[in-house]
Amino acid sequence: MRNITLSQAVNEALAEEMRRDPKVFIIGEDVAEAGTPFKVLSGLVEEFGTDRVIDTPIAEPGFMGMAVGAAMTGARPVVDLMFGDFIFLIMDQLCNQAAKTHYMSGGKLTVPLVLRTNLGATRRSAAQHSQSLQALVAHIPGLKVAMPSSAYEAKGLMKTAIRDNNPVVIFEDKLMYQDKAPVPEEEYLIPFGEANVKREGSDITLIATSSMVQVAEKAAETLATEGISAEVIDPRTIVPLDEKTLLDSVRKTSRAIVIDEGHQSYGVTAEIASRLNEKAFYHLDAPVLRMGAMDVPVPFSPALEDITVPTPERVVENARKLCAGELIHAA
Amino acid sequence: MPKAKTNTEDYLRMYRQMVRIRAFEDNANQLYLSAKMPGLTHMYSGEEAVAVGICEALTDDDRITSTHRGHGHCVAKGAEFKEMFCELLGKAEGYCRGKGGSMHIADQSHGNLGANAIVGGSMGIATGSALRAKLQGSDDVTVCFFGDGATAQGLMYEVMNMAALWNLPVIYACENNGYSEYTKTEEIAAGSITARAEAFGIEAHQVDGQDVLAVNDLTQKLVARARKGEGPFFMELMTYRYHGHHVGDINREYYRSKDEEKDWKENRDPIIRLRSFLVSEGIATEDEIEAMNAEIEKDAAEAVAYAEAAAYPPVNEVDMHVYAD
Ligand SMILES: Cc1ncc(C[n+]2csc(CCOP(=O)(O)OP(=O)(O)O)c2C)c(N)n1
Ligand SMILES: [Mg+2]
Numbered sequence: 001m002r003n004i005t006l007s008q009a010v011n012e013a014l015a016e017e018m019r020r021d022p023k024v025f026i027i028g029e030d031v032a033e034a035g036t037p038f039k040v041l042s043g044l045v046e047e048f049g050t051d052r053v054i055d056t057p058i059a060e061p062g063f064m065g066m067a068v069g070a071a072m073t074g075a076r077p078v079v080d081l082m083f084g085d086f087i088f089l090i091m092d093q094l095c096n097q098a099a100k101t102h103y104m105s106g107g108k109l110t111v112p113l114v115l116r117t118n119l120g121a122t123r124r125s126a127a128q129h130s131q132s133l134q135a136l137v138a139h140i141p142g143l144k145v146a147m148p149s150s151a152y153e154a155k156g157l158m159k160t161a162i163r164d165n166n167p168v169v170i171f172e173d174k175l176m177y178q179d180k181a182p183v184p185e186e187e188y189l190i191p192f193g194e195a196n197v198k199r200e201g202s203d204i205t206l207i208a209t210s211s212m213v214q215v216a217e218k219a220a221e222t223l224a225t226e227g228i229s230a231e232v233i234d235p236r237t238i239v240p241l242d243e244k245t246l247l248d249s250v251r252k253t254s255r256a257i258v259i260d261e262g263h264q265s266y267g268v269t270a271e272i273a274s275r276l277n278e279k280a281f282y283h284l285d286a287p288v289l290r291m292g293a294m295d296v297p298v299p300f301s302p303a304l305e306d307i308t309v310p311t312p313e314r315v316v317e318n319a320r321k322l323c324a325g326e327l328i329h330a331a
Numbered sequence: 332m333p334k335a336k337t338n339t340e341d342y343l344r345m346y347r348q349m350v351r352i353r354a355f356e357d358n359a360n361q362l363y364l365s366a367k368m369p370g371l372t373h374m375y376s377g378e379e380a381v382a383v384g385i386c387e388a389l390t391d392d393d394r395i396t397s398t399h400r401g402h403g404h405c406v407a408k409g410a411e412f413k414e415m416f417c418e419l420l421g422k423a424e425g426y427c428r429g430k431g432g433s434m435h436i437a438d439q440s441h442g443n444l445g446a447n448a449i450v451g452g453s454m455g456i457a458t459g460s461a462l463r464a465k466l467q468g469s470d471d472v473t474v475c476f477f478g479d480g481a482t483a484q485g486l487m488y489e490v491m492n493m494a495a496l497w498n499l500p501v502i503y504a505c506e507n508n509g510y511s512e513y514t515k516t517e518e519i520a521a522g523s524i525t526a527r528a529e530a531f532g533i534e535a536h537q538v539d540g541q542d543v544l545a546v547n548d549l550t551q552k553l554v555a556r557a558r559k560g561e562g563p564f565f566m567e568l569m570t571y572r573y574h575g576h577h578v579g580d581i582n583r584e585y586y587r588s589k590d591e592e593k594d595w596k597e598n599r600d601p602i603i604r605l606r607s608f609l610v611s612e613g614i615a616t617e618d619e620i621e622a623m624n625a626e627i628e629k630d631a632a633e634a635v636a637y638a639e640a641a642a643y644p645p646v647n648e649v650d651m652h653v654y655a656d
Contacts, residue, residue, distance in 0.1 A: 033585060034513040057483030057519035058450045058511055086449070124370030124421075126432045127446035296650050300432030301421030303643030329444050 001183040007040045009151035009183050010116070013158035014041070014078065016187065018048050021076060024162055025052040027063050028080025028116075036080060038118075038177050064090040064115075068098045068167075069185040070322045071113040076162060081117040081305065084171060088320045098167040099142030114161045118174040119261060120211050121145075121298045121309055130298035130305075134209070137169045138239050144168040144192060145239045149213035151181040153236055156190030164192070173211040173261075193240035197249070201231035204255040206318050207246055207272060209235060212291075212310060214257040219315035228323050238268055246272065247280050254285040255322050259310050264292030286322045291315065337613045343623075345387055345543050346609060349370075349379035349602050350624055352403045352560060354631040356574075359402065359419060359433075363578040367639065369421055372433040375403030377573035380601035381506050382407035384546025385474055385566075388554050394442045394460045394473040396453035399434050399504075400572070401446030405478050409441035412634035423644040430644075430652065442471075450511075451484030452476060456489040461501035461562070468654030472500045472557045480511025482524055488531075494563040495531040502553055503528065503565045506540065508572045513586045528565035541601045546606075571595040 004012070018024045026044065028036070030054045035042035045053040056063045060081065067077040081087065087094070098111045100328065119132035137146045148154035154172060161168040199220050208216035215236045220230035231249050235241055250256045256276055258269040269290035276288045294303055294308040321328050332533050356376045362368040375382065375436040378400075386395065386407035405415060410426065418425025418436050426436050437445030444460065445451040457475030464471050481487065482505060505524060509516050525535035538549050546568060553564045573596060575583055583592075609615045615623075 030512050030514060037512070044364055055514060058480045059483040059485065061485060062483075089449070124432070126370070126434055126448065127430075128434070128452075284614070294650065296653050297430075299430045299649060300369070300435070301425075301429030301644055303421060303646065304429065304649045307649055 001184055003180040004151055004183050005178050006148070006151040006154045007038065007177040009155035009234075010172065011042065012043065012157055013162075015044060015047065017159055018044070018052060018088050021162075023074065024076045024078065025054065025168060026078045027054040027067055027079060029056055029058055029082055031055055031080045037082065040177065040311065041080070041091050060086050060089040061093055064093040065306070067113050068093055068101070068111055071085050071098070071110050071167075072101060075264055076112050078114045078116055078162065081115060083100050083116045083129050084119045084133050085128050087117065087133050087136065094137065094143070094167070094169075095140045099140045102166065103142060109224045110165045111167050112165045113167050114158070115167065115169045117169065117171060117299065119171040120173045120175050121261065121293065122305055123175060124300065124302060126300040127297035134238060134260070135262045135266065135271075136270060138271070139195060142167065143239065144237065145193065146170045146237045147210040148236070148259060149210050149234050150173060150176070150181065151183050152325060153190060153196075153234075155183055156188055157192075157236065160189045160192055163189070175177050175211065190236065192237045193242050195233050195235045195242035195245040197231065197245065199230070199232040201229040201253065203229045203253055204257065204321055205233060205246075205249045205253045206230045206257050206259065206315065206319070207233050207235065208259040209238060209261070209268060211261050215310055215312050215315060216259055218312035219319065222312065222316045223319055226320070228319060230319060235272075241272070241275075242282045243275060243279070243307065246276065250276050250280045251279040251283040257289045257291055257315060257318055257322065259315060260290045261293055261309055264290055265295050267292045286325065289318055289328060291318065340574030341387065342605070342614055343545065343638060344542075344608060345383050346602070346605050346620070347623060347627065348383045348387070348407055349543065349605065350442040350627050351412075351631075352376075352379045352382065353602060355406055355415065357401055358416070358631050358635050360574065360578055362419065362635065363433060368419055370432060371577045371579055372402075372419065373400040373577045374572065374574035375400050377595065378506060378508060378540065378570045379403055380543035380546055381504070381540045381568045381570050382476070384543040385431045385504055387547050388550035389442070389474065392440050392469070392471045394444055394457070394471065396444050396457040396460075396473070396475050397446040398453070398476055398481070399448050399450070400478070400532060401436060401448060402433070405436050405438055405443055405446070405623070408438065408443045410443065411435075412436045413637050416634045416638035417641050420578065420638050420641070421530050421643060422638055423648075424641050428620050428644050428648065448524065451481040451486050454481070454490050456599070458494050458499060461494065461499035462497070464500050465497065470500075470558045472502060472554050472562070474502045476504050476506060479505060479507040479509070479516045479520060479524065482527070483519055488527070491528060491531050491533060491563070495533050498560055498562060500557040500560070500562045502550070502563065504563070505539070505567045506569045506570055507567055510572070510576070512576045515586070518549050525565060525567050531563050533563050535565035535567065537567045537569065541599045541604065543601055543605055544566055571599070589597050604636065634637045
């Protein structure tokens with residue numbers, strides 16, 4: 001199988017879906033000629049023209065609202081939000097409008113749109129360009145949330161998102177755009193709500209999303225050298241969440257750490273950990289541990305930024321303690 | 332350019348401040364190119380007359396809000412090189428103890444409420460500062476700096492409406508440098524930018540942003556009137572950025588030509604223009620100007636060296652300042 005970057009994978013998914021369905025269009029800032037600051041969309045405007053790859057002024061609430069209206073009336077927009085942090089600007093259109101329309105209309109109206117955006121710190125971009133805000137949107141019923149962890153997932157999840165009849169938010173890890181992974185030439189889709197067991201193990205389950213999947217895999221390798229067998233699971237979508245795969249694993253290993261780059265408090269890790277507690281409590285040998293980003297705005301200084309996110313070393317340390325039966329005060 | 336006034340000190344200070352901004356940016360760019368600066372930064376070079384012309388009409392009690400392209404505003408409002416370079420490098424002695432970096436430098440001591448990484452994000456803040464001045468009976472004025480691209484944000488129209496309704500002492504300073512990121516202004520702005528302010532009954536002016544004396548002259552008049560409760564005002568300053576959108580934006584020919592860049596740099600540079608005015612009016616000699624330039628370059632180089640050697644914040648500062656005491 002060929003290796004392509006996450007950026008190319010997203011580009012391919014969009015191109016394939018736009019060829020398949022003329023109702024799909026892209027809208028956002030500097031998406032056309034510039035192909036976004038991350039160059040993810042390069043070449044699309046050449047193939048599909050400026051009617052389907054639409055550059056907007058810097059007016060996020062405006063073009064997000066327009067995407068909602070276009071989606072309600074028969075188009076399938078893919079909104080490009082340059083940084084995940086800008087979700088705060090479009091919250092009303094996304095959460096009060098897009099998320100609720102289908103329900104409020106008694107199932108009569110649908111809003112089939114995709115919001116493509118990103119997450120992730122340690123890029124030295126400071127507090128307004130580094131947040132991982134997936135928990136905020138996952139909290140709102142009516143929105144689906146996908147979190148690809150490699151080029152393979154990025155492509156398959158994007159194609160599914162475009163075909164879904166609901167608003168779907170996809171968070172890409174901006175540090176991963178140039179990372180390569182094997183991606184089949186032939187078409188494939190990744191269904192929502194199907195976790196991926198990345199590595200099998202028997203002593204502890206590491207459940208990790210997006211950027212944290214690599215962190216968990218590295219930790220698992222180190223743990224293996226110490227005789228601790230860690231299972232690594234990537235939920236791939238946090239809404240819908242594949243509870244069954246997670247529960248089956250935890251019932252087997254009896255220990256779990258949940259790792260996500262969003263803030264730890266009231267976050268994705270808290271939600272998953274509490275579901276495991278509720279549904280696998282009697283199988284657990286240790287409390288389920290959460291590892292999220294520190295509850296601070298992302299600092300600019302490298303000396304501070306690097307300690308705000310979970311690292312393989314800290315996952316290893318915590319896993320070791322959990323397996324040794326030591327009590328941990330959350331990292 | 333107008334005839335020299337008796338107060339030549341003002342002219343020399345404006346020249347000095349513009350050269351300081353240019354020197355700061357040249358050094359910041361160098362830090363990026365030599366991989367010594369974490370992350371990216373947006374250069375203000377070419378737009379110096381805007382920040383300096385405006386800030387020289389303000390006092391330390393007057394406030395400004397700044398943008399992602401904020402080094403120029405910061406220097407013009409009175410900031411020191413050392414603290415600024417320390418902030419750019421994420422060091423503890425930076426204006427924000429390394430927590431903010433280039434896109435969030437704030438300098439409380441000179442009334443700079445901070446750069447902002449959200450385009451248009453400071454318009455509410457600036458207008459709110461003006462509301463406070465009115466409510467508390469202070470006569471300070473707030474200047475809101477923002478780019479042409481930011482005029483697309485709806486927030487601007489919400490706050491201009493209120494500022495006009497309540498006669499707030501705020502001056503909206505739109506730095507029209509012809510581009511937002513990789514897109515030309517005419518592709519993102521319908522109609523006229525000044526007419527939008529006028530629709531709210533706000534007096535609006537378009538001014539040559541490469542002419543520091545024209546900018547300063549207009550700002551002085553508007554600030555004086557805003558202090559008396561005649562605000563708000565709107566200025567559109569026609570200017571140009573010499574570098575890319577950010578320091579990493581090197582290949583720009585797909586969105587703007589080298590000829591265009593050359594024309595602005597060679598024929599409309601605000602520093603060259605003021606320099607020839609100073610010389611032709613007998614305010615300074617070429618030698619005096621060269622000496623001033625050299626001194627500023629030395630200052631900047633020393634500040635860079637200082638910042639490079641300075642310490643990072645101790646890690647226990649990471650969860651400090653999340654909440655105020
Ligand atoms: C809300 C928001 N949208 C998009 C961006 C990304 N962005 C940063 S600067 C910029 C262009 C701003 O253009 P302009 O206001 O003209 O300022 P200039 O860079 O030309 O000084 C964009 C789109 C952002 N930082 N914030
Ligand atoms: Mg601009």
